[in-house]
Amino acid sequence: MPVRVMKLCGVTHLIASNAAGGINEEYNEGDIMIMKDHINFMGFAGNNPLVGFNDERWGPRFIPANKVYDKGLREEAKRIATKIGMSPIVREGVYVFLGGPSFETIAEINMFRICGANAVGMSTVGEALMAYHAGMKVFAFSLITNKCVQDYDDDREANHSEVLDVGAKRSGILKKWIGGIVEYIRQECHQNGY
Ligand SMILES: O=P(O)(O)O[C@H]1O[C@H](CO)[C@@H](O)[C@H]1O
């Protein structure tokens, strides 16, 4: 559902998920990376969802983007992860957003690693920016479905079926974790009179 339609329906919080390739060499397949920031590489080429006429009823023309991913929700998500025993697989890092659909070259991955990216994918950033612009709280995370190839002697190739396999493998624990986060948000909304 488009983010602005959610806003009109009274949605106050966006939880966004994606499958991503791990750039940080310490990340393993099946890890979960809470997004603390992003590199909007598509935005560098002018492809930002907020480009064009700005209707101030949604939000201001120019917005800061250094706090898109709500710190309170990130902390709470880590606390819940510890409670349900999944903290060993939970990371926090920077997601770089590319257009795809080709996966990355080795040179691209090396460049993004040097630029501070921990994971790479083809989604989420547009939705996160729209939601933040409209005053919603944003929580986003990546399921690391593959370790990105970073070496010319590495014969592996990224492929979509491994992305689907890792997603299926982690579905149970993710349901539990997200259930806990949703319950926290429900209580927060209740306290704030929503
Ligand atoms: O970002 P989501 O939609 O999770 O999907 C990710 O996985 C797909 C590639 O296998 C790409 O679409 C990439 O963006």
Ligand SMILES: Nc1nc2[nH]cnc2c(=O)[nH]1
């Ligand atoms: N761009 C990109 N998207 C992904 N989604 C899952 N894995 C990957 C990856 O390695 N690169």
